[in-house]
Amino acid sequence: MTVETCETLTPMNDHYQLCPDGVDGPTPRSYWVVEGRLAAGAYPSDKGYTGSGPIPEPLEQLLDAGIGVFINLTQDHPGGTDQHLTRYDSGVEGRGEIVRYPIVDEALPEGGAGEMAVILNRIDAALDDGQNVYVHCWGGSGRTGAVVGCWLRRHGRFAADEVLEGLQALREAGDREGGWKPTPNTSDQAEFIVGWSEPTGPDKATLDRVVGAVLGSAAGDALGAGYEFTNPGPDREIAMEGGGAFGWAPGEWTDDTQMAVAILDVIATGSSDLDAIASNFLAWYQAGPVDVGNQTSSVLGSAAIPQDLAVVAVAFMDANPEAAGNGALMRTAPVALAALDDRTEIAGLAGSIASLTHAHPDSVAACVLWSLAIQQAITTAEPDQVFDWEAAVRNGLGHIVEDRRQRWDGLITEAVTGPPGMFNPNGYVVTAFQAALSAIINTPVPAEQPSDHLRDALVAAVRIGHDTDTVAAIAGALLGARWGAGAIPDEWNTLIHGERRRDSEPVTGTELEQLARRAVGA
Template identity: 50%
Template sequence: MTHTTLSTAQRDRAAGVLLGLACGDALGAGYEFGAPLPDHTPVRMQGGGGFGWAPGEWTDDTSMAIPLARAAAAGLDLRDETVLDGIVAQWVDWAKTAPDVGVQLRAVLSRTEPTASAVRQVAKAHHDRHGRSAGNGSLMRTAPVALAYLHDPAALAEAARLVSSLTHYEADAGDACVLWCLAIRHAVLEGELDLRIGLPALPADRRALWEGRFAVAETSRPADFARNGWVVEALQGAWSAIVTTPATDATHLRLALDAAVRGGRDTDTVAAIAGGLLGARWGASAVPAEWRRIVHGWPGLTAADLLRLGSSATPDLAHAQAESVDYAYLGDVSTLVRHPHDDGVWLGAAGALDALSAEIDAVVSLCRVGTKQVPTRIRHRVEVRLIDDDDPAKNPNLDVVLLDTVQVVAALRAEGHTVLLHCAQAQSRTPSVAALYAAVHRGVPIDRALAEVIAALPAAAPKRFLRDAVVRLAEANTDSPHQGPNTEGARA
């Protein structure tokens, strides 16, 4: 298959699709079947719910998306019947032990041999028997299909409808998957939210119908869609949460997912649907680290696995599955020192991962690391997308990422963990984030924090864009004003 070469920001957005879906799913899991919540009610990734989910555990929405994402990552054509056979076989095997499988999906997946043609026939029979088959179960899993066809919108529309029809015969379900997948593709490539971009891909006699449905969603609240087990109202609820939540910056992703969950009833599915599109718009870097720390699910995957799986759907990221990233070409990458303002935080370069002291039990990586680079004993690990490049396009969510990162370091410390904060060389990213942490969470004036962190690190020389950002953010989030260009003890 032909593929599209993506920019750095587009890669982040592509990687955000699967992660956003899973986090929306896990966020909503604990609220499923509940009534709508009042505006501004706090929403947490708490687990629980009717199936006793663990905090951060995703449900059937993401589990069914995983085989599709794996096929996309392998460069397979989802219109190929043999490929679909393999996906269906994985679904059928998963459904045998899954605690939560939708009524329509279970009816289809449990009554036939595990092939695409057989499941498709059962889906049609189910539709003929009940007169309807437009549950939300095909839309909830559809986001990865978009990643397989970023280069070809026509093929994407065809594949989205074909994959939907495996289990959902009714036209509304296929239409919804086409519309959502084309919106995800557009968001990844253009950084815009536009659900109408897919209308021309629908049959002409169905476009006005969907335009009217969009208009209703845009003038309603998620809670207004009480029948969100139906694919139409699930899509409307997700779109309503997205468009009625102010989108001033990347915090839109979290706020819109909160709104989707507050809509009530099928909360995990509506939030999963919204999460795929929000991840495509804002990127993996917009997904809160507190969610990335704990999100997990079938078949034993974590946020780091989802990031690599989503990234691998675009083959120009061939390094995504490397076991280790060698930074030796940068020179000495063995730096490891204590944070001058918190003995429970260590600051280092990537080489420090090879010789961690026993007291370090959490790692926050500010650079790319391999799948086996962080020691397996480290249960608490967070990978942060922070590019050491002063081109603003490389870090579109810079302020959100920086504040989110220091917040997760503070949260790990509050839990009693000893944290390694590292980048490739401990030169620019590590001292910048370490200084912002000291200013926001340790009460150290930002000028002093920068000077003393830089003095502690042998190669420290933060780039100007990061210096400016941490000073600006420290001023906005503390009571200590910046004192001007004080570089006491610092190297330029």
């Protein structure tokens, strides 16, 4: 089949013009999908490259060709061998960006069409931004072919009954060494391409609550950062002014949101891979965070590889049976976004992510209950209807281990009936949970502007004192999930920012919103 350029597209869509025959790819084992803009092919280094020494020739060729974004579809081998996800990082540093979407060899994205849409969205966003993109797996046939095939279908370059032949023709035209190999590799991948259709995302109101859960948590974190380890009291004016024990800038989030972003970065790819989340946690810790909880530090500092984390967390619990810090609950805001329509999956994921650092049954239970309450708020809350906060939390009791249900039923009652001030100190996961819930329930909902409840309840959470950023981050996730991102005051929205890890590129509130949207395929 001959590949021809399309003359009917408008000039602004130049990255949809397919590469004509006779144009070699930027490396011997790659091909241009769109000449000079979008390429695809094999891994850009060999197995012998460890990140030191001269940059591998294929990688240098891609960089010289103007590639600025690398879409890495490979997956690290278990046990820490063959680090496909990070092997060529040092060669790209300062010259481009690597975006990782791990897919099992010869398979499709674990998240199906939703995860594939996230990958395609990232490719299109880079192209729209004027960046040139290289998509690769290991050999350049299976996973790469599946992504490129779906990209071609998305943009109408081939009909369903022509796309496989068209994809093969593109590869044969430009891939000088591997073009003879069939792409994709498996019948499942081929059927997925042929049957490709865009997944439907949440409606506008639901999406506002999705974003609200993430931004609400970040807003609470940044609001409380300036008051951490103090006791403001019920009458003190609370403002997003920064400062505090670690000298935060106004609107800057702390380790609470940094760790939440480590989770969100994975979920935004359409995946919920625990090893990928654990890897992000380790990278965050190894960068030397300004602030980190004692339990989190002990576990992350004792793990050599991501696969060690859960085992180390259990060992910490065995050695410190009474230790159940709030460090897992503070970061749980994004978890519900991984499976909005499946509460059982959310519960399992919330417990598993918590257990990477905090294996105590109370830590796990708190994360399950709060994540499910967030899910219920996102999927059922209506602006003009009363939302039952207590019921939203209690509805998760059936998803925690049976021998903890009666205990947590009583703890919820304490939070609902007791004044917020009684839950100080709150470095313990139970009192942090109770403080956040108490601040929400005991703050009146204004009759004239009900969504102002988000602001008022976050101020109340900070006024409780002690671990103010964490309590407000926990509360903010549920408040945002109920009231939506539109309820966050403008003066806070303009200030919200932070880092993924120390000395990394700053992340804005807008970028955080984009991650939340990607997490639900929007």
